[in-house]
Amino acid sequence: SAVFPPQKPRSELVRTSLRLLTSSAYRLQSECRKALPAEPGAAPDVQLVTQQVIQCAYDIAKAAKQLVTITTKENNN
Numbered sequence: 175s176a177v178f179p180p181q182k183p184r185s186e187l188v189r190t191s192l193r194l195l196t197s198s199a200y201r202l203q204s205e206c207r208k209a210l211p212a213e214p215g216a217a218p219d220v221q222l223v224t225q226q227v228i229q230c231a232y233d234i235a236k237a238a239k240q241l242v243t244i245t246t247k248e249n250n251n
Contacts, residue, residue, distance in 0.1 A: 187244050195237035202230035 205226040
């Protein structure tokens, strides 16, 4: 398939997807913390934080889809 080039080993695809999933989850946690400022007077840039949270959620969904696709292909072979 065009998404997963045949020359790239599946184990590397799994590692890449897991790295994206893990890093995106850490980023999501960090961005959510920014939305809740520690000091009462510190107002976060809500629009920026929201955009970052959406991007993190998208990356998590993308990585999860890649893992499902890879494991489905492996189970069908």
